[in-house]
Amino acid sequence: ELGTPDGRGRFNHFQNGSIYWTPQTGAHPVSGDILAEWSAQGWEGGPLGYPTADEIATPGKPGKVQGFEIGAMYSSANGTHAVLGMIMGKYGELGWENGWLGFPKSNEVPIKDNGRFTEFEGGNIYWSPGTGAWSVENGPLFDGWKSVGYEGGRLGFPISDKFDIPGGVQQNFQFGYITVIGDKTEVH
Incomplete structure (x- = not known):
């Protein structure tokens, strides 16, 4: 067991995944595609922060999701992608993966005016500091x-x-x- 670089938590790597713990989030395993993408995004020091829930199967559609401090990581036939912050809030309003947007097809992409967007199967969600998060259907x-x-x-x-x-x-x-x-x- 090792301390995390930010000093907030502890972790242990195993053959098929890792377990991360903080006093605020508790202990949660991270494995497979979600672990690989979370690692690529900088582990707990990246945009998602620490895991806050265990990975679960998505209801109604084949895939999986795991909650993190700043968003969630989805794994589906479209790959493994993070949905963050206000974009995640709008995604929830519209029914998550079972709504018309479906699963994410990209991570957040930075755009003009400090904005961001995430691509989904049925459209995109755009966010900027001045406008908030709104969907645009394909x-x-x-x-x-x-x-x-x-x-x-x-x-x-x-x-x-x-x-x-x-x-x-x-x-x-x-x-x-x-x-x-x-x-x-x-x-x-």
Whole structure:
């Protein structure tokens, strides 16, 4: 058993995984794909911090998830990816992996204005300090936003999720909005 570099906890490596402990989180095993990705991201010194739960199978879909101090690590057919902070909060609002977003397909990616996004099977979640976390669903809304340069273009970051309007849906952005009515997508 060894002390962790930050002095907060203890760990022990075994043939098929590791166990990490802190007084705040308790002892939790980390193994397999989740251990490999957590290691690649810097162990407890990386963006996730210490494990706070044991790995469990995801309900309703083949995969697994493990909770950490700052987010969760998901392992599925899309690979093993972390979902962090406010993006994780929005992911939870939308039903986790059983919602329309499905499993994550990327770790967080830094973008302009200290923003971040995570790619999922059904769309992406974008976050910036000035706008918060909002989802953009794959399909006409995403394609319309892409056509004007995503967050770096004239619309900026999303400031809402999509919502119903008469005959279609709308999504608001910092500097405009997109509507999809029938098969017609308009950027305003």
